[in-house]
Amino acid sequence: QSALTQSASVSGSPGQSITISCTGTSSDVGGSNLVSWYQQHPGKAPKLLIYEVDYRPSGVSNRFSGSKSGNTASLTISGLQAEDEAVYYCSSSTATSTTNTLGYVFGTGTKVTVL
């Protein structure tokens, strides 16, 4: 269960849109609809932004959207704001999930910088 691959950093100016990618394999991202995205500010707990590829929990801004194509999931942040500066992690279930084994893996994390 290797970590999913994310680019180390992405930056953008306020108001722009940016996309963060999360690449796995057919055994995780490509074969799962249980792909989530989390935002983590320094010193804080992660916050759920997207679940089941493209669903937003109540209370999460509609500036955040998720999608998936093949083995790669993506998180798009539109109308970038200063408060979006954080680390973003994807998470996916994996084919190794059983009744006794947790088959979930996080991505390596992407640092978003607002210029």
Place this chain on the structure above:
Amino acid sequence: EVQLVQSGAEVKKPGESLKISCKGSGYNFANFWIGWVRQVPEKGLEWMGVLYPGDFDTRYRPAFQGQVTLSADKSINTAYLHWSSLKASDTAIYYCARSLEEAEDVDAFDIWGQGTMVTVSS
């Protein structure tokens, strides 16, 4: 308010045992999975395992199987993460988190505890 409150920071020596806690409030504790996540300072997140308090169904990621034990006490709405013999490499922040959906299988986690810093040093 739905929340998870974790126990405070711990400083331990290698070989010592430790149990940290995660107390849920504002919801039906038995009906939502509790997940545990490790974060080495300045590093990424790692899933450790999950537990369903309703029937104590427990699943571990292979890397953590045999290294930690998850448990819960439904009567006091509290989940636990236990080590029988700590190592220096266990130094990290540990988060508990609650599953998004009630009585559904493991999916996403929307409510998180504040984290517990565990330092293991001789």
